[in-house]
Amino acid sequence: MKKHSYYFKLAISEFHVHKKRFNLTALAIAWGTCSILVLLAFGQGMKDRLGDTIKRIGDNIIMVRGRRTSIPYRGLAGRRKIALDQDDVALLKTSLPELKYVGGVYKSWGKKAMAEKKEADIEITGVDGGYGLARYLMPIQNGRFINLRDVSEKKRVIFMGCDAAEKFFNLNDAVGKTLLVQNVPFTIIGLLEKKELSASFGSDENSRTYIPSSTFAALYGNIYYDRLIISIKNPDDAEYVQQRIRNILGSKHSFNPDDETAIKIRNTMEMTKKLGSVMLGFQVLLGFIGGITLMISGVGLANIMYASIKQRTREIGVKIAIGAQPDQIRKQIIVESFFFSIAGGCLGGLMAFMIITLLSQFPLSNKALQFFMNARLSFNVWIATSIVLVIITFLAGYFPAKTASQQNPIDSLRYE
Amino acid sequence: MNKPIIKINNITKIYNTGKASVAALKNVNLIMNSGDLNAIVGPSGSGKSTLMHILGCLDQPTSGSYFLDDLEVSALNPNKLAEIRNRKIGFVFQSFNLLPYLNAFKNVELPMIFAGINKYDRKKRVDELLDLVEMSARALHKPTEMSGGEQQRIAVARSLANDPEIILADEPTGNLDSKIGDSIMNLFINLWQTGKTIIMITHDPKVADKCERKIKLLDGEIKK
Numbered sequence: 001m002k003k004h005s006y007y008f009k010l011a012i013s014e015f016h017v018h019k020k021r022f023n024l025t026a027l028a029i030a031w032g033t034c035s036i037l038v039l040l041a042f043g044q045g046m047k048d049r050l051g052d053t054i055k056r057i058g059d060n061i062i063m064v065r066g067r068r069t070s071i072p073y074r075g076l077a078g079r080r081k082i083a084l085d086q087d088d089v090a091l092l093k094t095s096l097p098e099l100k101y102v103g104g105v106y107k108s109w110g111k112k113a114m115a116e117k118k119e120a121d122i123e124i125t126g127v128d129g130g131y132g133l134a135r136y137l138m139p140i141q142n143g144r145f146i147n148l149r150d151v152s153e154k155k156r157v158i159f160m161g162c163d164a165a166e167k168f169f170n171l172n173d174a175v176g177k178t179l180l181v182q183n184v185p186f187t188i189i190g191l192l193e194k195k196e197l198s199a200s201f202g203s204d205e206n207s208r209t210y211i212p213s214s215t216f217a218a219l220y221g222n223i224y225y226d227r228l229i230i231s232i233k234n235p236d237d238a239e240y241v242q243q244r245i246r247n248i249l250g251s252k253h254s255f256n257p258d259d260e261t262a263i264k265i266r267n268t269m270e271m272t273k274k275l276g277s278v279m280l281g282f283q284v285l286l287g288f289i290g291g292i293t294l295m296i297s298g299v300g301l302a303n304i305m306y307a308s309i310k311q312r313t314r315e316i317g318v319k320i321a322i323g324a325q326p327d328q329i330r331k332q333i334i335v336e337s338f339f340f341s342i343a344g345g346c347l348g349g350l351m352a353f354m355i356i357t358l359l360s361q362f363p364l365s366n367k368a369l370q371f372f373m374n375a376r377l378s379f380n381v382w383i384a385t386s387i388v389l390v391i392i393t394f395l396a397g398y399f400p401a402k403t404a405s406q407q408n409p410i411d412s413l414r415y416e
Numbered sequence: 417m418n419k420p421i422i423k424i425n426n427i428t429k430i431y432n433t434g435k436a437s438v439a440a441l442k443n444v445n446l447i448m449n450s451g452d453l454n455a456i457v458g459p460s461g462s463g464k465s466t467l468m469h470i471l472g473c474l475d476q477p478t479s480g481s482y483f484l485d486d487l488e489v490s491a492l493n494p495n496k497l498a499e500i501r502n503r504k505i506g507f508v509f510q511s512f513n514l515l516p517y518l519n520a521f522k523n524v525e526l527p528m529i530f531a532g533i534n535k536y537d538r539k540k541r542v543d544e545l546l547d548l549v550e551m552s553a554r555a556l557h558k559p560t561e562m563s564g565g566e567q568q569r570i571a572v573a574r575s576l577a578n579d580p581e582i583i584l585a586d587e588p589t590g591n592l593d594s595k596i597g598d599s600i601m602n603l604f605i606n607l608w609q610t611g612k613t614i615i616m617i618t619h620d621p622k623v624a625d626k627c628e629r630k631i632k633l634l635d636g637e638i639k640k
Binding site for chain 1: 475527
């Protein structure tokens with residue numbers, strides 16, 4: 001039994017004479033590895049973005065707005081206005097333990113605001129201290145969202161979406177400055193990290209501004225909320241909770257719980273669910289593309305290996321006739337194919353790395369193309385791809401080699 | 417020097433080609449002594465190639481026994497047979513069968529690589545052999561850069577690499593013109609004079625006449 005280093009040396013000693021074949025095979029493996037890695041890296045980048053978006057929507061939000069009744073109920077006429085206030089918030093809080101957060105939101109469109117000698121209309125939302133967390137409104141850098149103390153002390157502070165803030169300020173130094181809203185000064189406490197997609201039920205969150213609900217009520221005299229924002233602990237409870245809300249508010253405000261128009265209820269779970277299924281579909285598609293690509297490069301590889309071994313049938317015959325043992329031939333080919341695979345796999349990884357790095361240097365302003373920049377190489381995918389291609393190379397080389405080495409050398413010698 | 421080196425008892429070889437089976441050799445008995453210069457002659461289809469392949473451990477008989485240097489080889493596995501071909505038998509083919517991508521030096525060296533001989537000893541031996549076949553000047557040339565006669569000289573050098581006791585030559589002059597064929601034939605006669613056992617397949621009567629012993633084959637049987 002000869003040492004493995006012997007076959008290693010034997011394979012090495014013939015490398016220079018098979019340069020072309022070596023180059024072709026290694027290149028095929030490199031290209032296969034590279035294309036799968038790049039494809040899946042783009043996919044991963046896209047998936048990351050999508051997942052991020054889903055997270056930013058804010059989890060499991062239910063929105064309730066008071067509307068008009070359409071069904072007469074207990075002697076009360078239809079088309080009666082339903083308005084929600086602090087008592088409704090308190091009632092829902094106490095009667096529904098499934099809720100994580102309940103808060104009322106005041107709204108006002110088109111308030112005149114002024115700062116830095118610029119004037120514009122802004123949309124103002126009055127919220128309580130828990131709203132920011134429930135809606136996943138993350139401040140950038142040195143800012144903060146409205147907190148409980150702001151609300152209890154009726155502070156004149158304002159949290160702004162980037163688009164709204166840009167009307168007056170440079171985003172870099174807006175925090176701490178003063179904004180006049182109908183001549184009442186507000187201190188800017190934070191800016192909203194830009195959201196690309198949100199379940200905002202209406203206007204874009206980036207163009208909204210937020211002030212404490214207590215301040216809102218004191219300044220503008222509102223009693224009734226524009227809407228209630230509710231988040232629930234478990235998304236599976238959504239249907240049940242929505243029905244309970246109808247029942248509870250129905251008995252308090254005396255409307256038929258089946259009256260669809262009395263209050264309007266919407267939730268983000270549907271959207272999250274939709275995005276989730278898109279994401280799942282996307283993952284399946286990626287896996288599919290990866291698999292197909294792997295198969296194509298595998299077939300190409302098998303072809304090259306097979307052809308090269310076939311070409312060598314006569315050579316193998318001569319070697320066996322002059323005393324090479326079939327085992328030696330086989331082991332030499334195995335060592336060779338491992339060389340090809342490892343060299344090709346490393347090269348492919350390097351190529352993919354270069355492509356991804358190069359692409360990430362491009363400043364792409366188009367949001368739809370940003371997955372190019374977010375492309376993320378997966379070490380696991382690289383290893384898995386390399387292993388699969390090594391196995392294919394090995395099988396594609398091994399079986400013809402085995403046949404050739406087991407063949408009667410006389411037949412191999414006749415093979416032209 | 418008259419020790420029998422090859423003993424063949426009652427060997428039969430049957431080829432199965434689809435439906436028909438053809439007996440290439442029928443109950444052949446043969447003894448060859450060490451140091452003999454043998455010619456196996458016969459028309460094509462007489463079974464001489466088959467006999468040669470069996471003698472060279474490239475093929476195995478359907479029945480019968482074959483002792484090479486007192487070792488029963490018809491029972492050995494392919495790896496063991498390869499070892500015997502490597503150490504005890506040198507092959508020279510009609511179509512040379514050099515590896516086209518290796519130069520003369522490396523072609524001659526190859527059987528020694530399979531035998532696991534170290535690099536230093538290999539180089540020494542290759543130089544000796546190229547000198548013996550008068551091809552030292554062509555050591556770095558590839559087969560495609562050589563004439564047929566030159567290629568056959570390299571092939572003879574290769575057959576001697578592991579200093580085998582037996583040289584098997586299958587129509588070694590068949591692809592060469594007569595003058596060059598003669599020089600190759602002289603090479604074999606020289607080798608025979610150094611004590612090698614030589615078995616040569618030929619249908620050239622001139623070549624056969626130069627041999628000590630002629631074994632005539634006809635329809636798979638030996639004619640005395």
